[in-house]
Amino acid sequence: MRITVFHNSNAKSVHVAANLAAKLRQQGFSVVKDNPDIVITVGGDGTLLSAFHEYAHMLDKVRFVGVHTGHLGFYTDWRDYELDELVESLRHDDNQKISYPLLDVGVRYADDNSTVHYLALNEATLKRFPATMVTDVYISDELFESFRGDGLCVSTPTGSTAYNKSVGGAVLNPQLEAIQLAEIASINNRVFRTLGSAIVISKDEWIDVYPEPRAMDYEMTVDRFAPKQRPIKAIRYRIAKERISFARYRHMHFWNRVEDAFIGEKQH
Template sequence: MDNRKNIYFYYKKDKDILERIEAIKASTDKYGFSTVKDPAEANIIVSIGDDGTFLQAVRKTDFREDCLYAGISLDKKLNMYCDFYINDTEKMVEAVTTPVIEVRKYPTIEVTIDNEYSFDCLNECSFRSSLIKTFVIEVHIDNQLFETFRGDGMVVATPTGSTAYNKSLNGAVVDPTLHCMQVSEIASLNNNHYRTLGSSFILGSERVLSLQLSKTGDDYPIIGMDNEAMSIQHIERLDFRLSGRTIKTVKLRDNSFWEKVQRSFL
């Protein structure tokens, strides 16, 4: 992997961070790496911050499949996407210069709005009302009606995103080696008049999930794309499928997904 020499750093323009990044750049220069200003020229894209910064780095650099992503934490607390501490420069350099590098691949979800506009998500896509009222959504799996949902919204998560918003909704934590997506309800109504499955469910890699909105006057739903949000007027349909694209990170010894889960929650 000798050709992996160009590094792009993504971070918040904070004075304290800038000073620490200069130290990192000086260290990586010693190992023959070059810092580039254009992420399109990078072989390695490094986020410096927390998991949210990592998600932003992936989104702002267009979910590139032809490079490695790495997350560096500013404190000694390593997160789901941050494998390195900012003072562990040598550990990071060693990881990406190993002759036979081990790569961990995270699947992403492609979301299409009304067959016109699409975007990817690494963690999850959430869909909820901007008003204090419930949604009415027809849930289709491979174009077959599954249920009619009434509630505050739904979350569709990747396996790596299963530990985030999805977990707070009592969804399952899913091994990222399983390429699938998980659907979780947000405050569904279940009574003598309305009925949904009432639990999260997991769809295989070839499935297509479609959410068809009933016209109830809520014309401004909020869509969460990982840690970003947008409000779009008059949405009728959302389609979800695994994109087939993966985000690559360095696989470190003693830092598997399940070791991260243990470290974060147990």
């Protein structure tokens, strides 16, 4: 089995990653950078996001495992002091996995009418600075609303606990095949009206946004990354054909993760 150990620059993560790589080599695994079967990330959810984008071109071949060196994350099942148990689980690997939906972001640029596709594990946003963003929002080719406000956030179920939650979106179980659209500081008065709440889109639907054509100062993000700023003609959001797979040797219930991350110790 070919394994990549992918880590952030934190001193603790660097140390843990080196220790893990040594343990893997001792057990006969090939520790590689290219064409891995499994990518083990050491750090946190942000580290796993970076690894996802690094290996997004081979999602049909690779599985991910997360080791966290800080707080419990939504993508990280193992603690830094459980390396021996992780290596033992890898020794008995039988290709088990759990997969989750991703977001396909198809951007049609106005400067050359080309369409570029991006994959998001968590979310994609569209904002305009410093002016109000104005854009028409269509759902499955039907006009839904004319949005005015700071921006829009479209998230996956696994990304629903990230930026989406902070702007008032719902938390979705990642077993659902759906995407969510949440408004960011929408303007609602006698003249301009939006729904004002997040909406969940089924796997057979899609969302199109058409930014105001005269404005060229829109900023788009895909997860933690911002593609080079170019004039945007339209963006289509839909569930991607690709999925991300995790090698889950043990699995913490999703709602237990939510409770642990946002509520903490229960009061009895």
